[in-house]
Amino acid sequence: MELEPTLLLVGAVKAAANAGAAEIGKKTGSVVAERTKGLLVRMHMARRGDDVGAASGQGADFGQGAAGGGHVDLEPVELDPARAEEYAVAIMRRAAVDPEMAREVADLLATAREAGDIPRLRVVPPVIAPPRVFVNRVGEQADLTDAAAAGVVVVAGRPGIGKTALMGKWLADLVAAKAFEACVYLELPDRGRDMGVADVARELLRRVGVDTSVPRSDAEWVALWHSVMRGKRYCVVVDEVTQPGQVRALIPESGEALPGGGSLLVAVGAEPLAELAAEGAEFVEVGPFDxxxxxxxxxxxxxxxxxxxxxxxxxxxxxxxxxxxxxxxxxxxxxxxxxxxxxxxxxxxxxxxxxxxxxxxxxxxxxxxxxLVFDAGYAELDSDAAQAYRAMGHLERADFQPGVLAALADLPEPVTVAALETLLAKYMVTEHEWPATGYRVGDMQRNHAREAAQRAGEFGVQARTAALRRVRDMLVATVQEADAAASPNRPLRVPEVVAGGGRFATGAEGLHWVDAHLPDLLACAESGDDDAALRIAGSVWPYVTNYRRWDDGAWLYRHAAALARRTGFAEAEARNLCELSRCLLETYDKVGARAAVTRAAQLVGNAPARLRASVTEFVGLVELADGEHEKAYELFVECRRLHRREGEDVTRGEVLAMEMQGRALRWGGEFERAVTVLEEALGVAPDEQRLQARLRMDLAEALLNANRGGEAVRYLEEALPLLEAQRMAGDKYNAEVMLRAAHRR
Structure with a gap:
């Protein structure tokens, strides 16, 4: 490997100053020595017959020297061999900004090469021993090997996760397999603080046996590293990198084809260093052990x-x-x-x-x-991220949604989301994979957050009570907004939904929010806050039915009914018992369902007609499930009568009752009558996706039963996008099955 230009010039200057005394002087010959003297004279760093001038090189007069660095006719020039390094560095700096000087230096070096063998710098790879204790990481090692072809790899993971052990094992295996001519591992001190790329380059050079005692500029250290390693196939691992700029300029040069492949730089850090993607970097993340x-x-x-x-x-x-x-x-x-x-x-x-x-x-x-693992990362957080981090100490579960954390932290949700990006970058939390939403924090990390909150005075009784109250208020208000978005025509709710304005543009958005927050909603319902429990139970009915979460619904409605009974809220008890009965029917507990609606019917003797109509509907559903089609039909007729309001348009409740009438007729084998009733219901139904989709499905099924499959196709095709929009996956599957059957008929 050739010496880099500055080192070569040092030898040339020494040869010029003390011909024959330096080894390189013997090899390059008097021509190189004379031409080096000429350059120094032209830079006013040496004068004929004078002592050596100051090494400024500023405002140099190039004089009458021969073009191209030929012999300069001067009186003998005396140079100081001890200042050879200073002369050489000055020449190279001048050549960097002066094209003519650069050409002369290049010509001088070419002459030196032709004069004979130039000393080669021997790279001495440091010894790399594998870690004494090492487990698993088979996947990460394979990922590293696959990524190596990129020439630059980023290995990221939280402190203490085992990145150093992984790299030690991987590098030791590379050394044993002689995969690279040189492998170097460098751990930056103090987690890389205050270290620039020149510091990294200088330390790498020292590791491979280069004398680094001579001062150089930052650019020169980087250039020297590339010059020393040029022609070698090497792998360098720099650990505790905190900024891409610490290694970006050290990425191996790609212009030279090397036997067996190119060289490799691996940057290891506690943060992702995503900017290095612009340099073609591949990324390997190191996670916790399973x-x-x-x-x-x-x-x-x-x-x-x-x-x-x-x-x-x-x-x-x-x-x-x-x-x-x-x-x-x-x-x-x-x-x-x-x-x-x-x-x-x-x-x-x-x-x-x-x-x-x-x-x-x-x-x-x-x-x-x-x-290392916990305190250092927390100390580096900005104020918002630190506040959000401390709020994680209030979490009762490892999984959480950003809105819940925002309420705990008393921060706006957008600010909390930005804080979570910081915590993600530091591997203090993980994010669920799409399409799931939310985050996860380890138990020990959560305990550390609790410690931090205690030290900040944010975990006392009053602070914790206030934090949990903010979460309760957020959950109750938002679940009611979600219900209003999914069922916009003010369906019966006990207690009445009090929804704010427009967080959700569509019902699907609202239902998706409920799905993501269901564990929090159930926990809030169980927390002892009766009003919260009743409002949550009253608002998740569209979610329970659309997503078919019958088991969760059964628990929630049984719990809410018991609360309402204990507090004497008869209307709420009746409503929750009805919803409980539907969940029990869907889980094949007909006995439990009948008991629930029997109790509900006893509670609503003097209740408003709308609630009595709703209870009648659910009683009819139980009869229908028991095969009592005629009895169920009569109950649905009565339900429709109770919903009817003289002088007003057909209500949503009437349309639901008509749908149930059609279903009872179809189950009783009266298909044509069912088609007539369902067509009438569809003609007067409000513009509500869920209801419109269900009516079309019921009508299509009645048409199929009546051997009118061709007519059913239209309704099923209209229903499918509505079911998709409402996230009614089970119903959508059934509609697709019916559509295939309709096409066959």
Whole structure:
């Protein structure tokens, strides 16, 4: 490998200053020495017969030297060999800005090459040993190998997740396989703070045996690295990179084809370094261990006997540590110190969220690990991200939605979403894969957030009560808006829906929100807030029926009915019992369904007609499920009568009753009568997607039963987009089956 130009000039200057004294002087000959002297004279750094001038090189007069760097007719020039480096650097800097000087330097170096063999710099790859303890990461190693062809790879993951161990193992395997001529691993001190690309280049050069004692500019250090490594097939791993600029200029040059493939730079960091995608980088993320890998690591650290004796306790320890290898190693260290402890004792300590981190800090002497994995990342957050992070301490579950966190943090939701992007970049949370929404935080991370909230005075009784109240208010208000969007024609709700304005542009958006927040809504309903529970139960009916969440609905409506009964709210009890009956019918509990509607009918003797009509409808559904078609039909006729309002247009309730009449007729085998009733209902139905879709499906089914499949096609084709818009997947599937049958007829 050739010396880079500045080093070559150093030798030439030494040859010029003390001909024959420097090894390079013997090789390049007197021509190079004389031409180097000529350059220095023209730069006013050497004068005929004078002492050497100042090394400024500013405003140099190029004089009458021979063009192209030929012999300059001067009196003997005396140079100081000790200043050879200074002269050479000045020449190269001048050549960088002066095209004529650059040509002369290039010509000088060409002459040096022709004069004989130029000393080669020997690259000495440092020894790379594999980690003493290493588990799994088979997938990540394969990803690294596949990505290597890109020439630059980013390996990212939170602190303590095992990136360094992974790279040590992978590099050691490359060395053993002689996959590269040189492999270098460099961990930046202090997580790379205050280090620029020149500092990285200088340290890499030192690692491969280059003398780095001579001062250089930033650009020169980078150029020297590329010059020294040119022609070599090498792999460099730079760990603890915090900014793309620390490594961007060190990406291997792609212009030179090397045997066996190109060189590789791997940047390892606690953040994704996404900007390097513009340089063609491939990305490999390192995540927590799964349960099996965590147990395997623990087995290596504490031995087979203890793991095999208490496998369930070991799994609990792994889960408590969020699968973070550094934390797992710390927990194993505690067991190593306490050889008389059963693993279950440590598992119990780690299960206590209030003590978990203190156990690791104090019993395991792991303050440094906890600082690396948790404290350091929190300390780097801006104020909004830190506030959102502390609010995660209030979460009762690992999975959460941004709106819930925004309410806990008392921040606007857009600000919270931006804060979550910061937390994602630092691997403090993970995001669910599309089409699912929301985020997940590990239990230990959540416990750390709780600690931070306690230190900030945000986890006391009053603060926590206020945070949970904000979540309750958000959930209740928004679920009512979702209901209003999905059922815009003011269907019966007890208590009445009080919806704000227009968060959801479509019913589908509202239903999707309910689906994402269902665990929070159920938890809020169970929290002891009776009003919240009744309002939530009264607002999720479109969701339960469209998404067919009958089991969740059964729990919620049974719970809400019991609350209403305890508080003497008879109308709410009756309504929830009716909805409970539908859920029970769908889960094949006809006995339970009949008991629910029987109780509801007893409660509404003097209730408003609209509620009595609704109860009558649900009683009819139970009779229909029991095969009592005529009885069900009469109940639906009565339901329609109760909904009718003299002098007003047909109400939504009447249309629903007509739909049920048609269904009862169809189930009783009176298909043509069913078609007539359903056509009438469709003609007067309000413009509501869910109701319009259901009517078309019922009408199409009646037409199919009446051997009029050709007429059913139209209604099914009209129903399908409505069902899609309302996210009624089960009904959509049924409509597609019927459509295929209709085409065959």
């Amino acid at each position: 349960a099996d890998a965590g147990v395997a690591l623990t087995r290596q650290l504490i031995g087979d006997a203890r793991v095999d004796a208490e496998p369930e306790a070991v799994e609990q320890v792994v889960e408590a540590c969020d699968g973070i290898p550094a934390v797992l190693a710390l927990a194993a260290g505690i067991l190593g110190q306490k050889r008389d402890w059963p693993v279950a004792q440590l598992a119990a300590l780690l299960a206590d969220g209030g003590r978990q981190l203190d156990v690791l800090r104090k019993r395991g002497g792991g303050r440094q690990v906890v600082d």
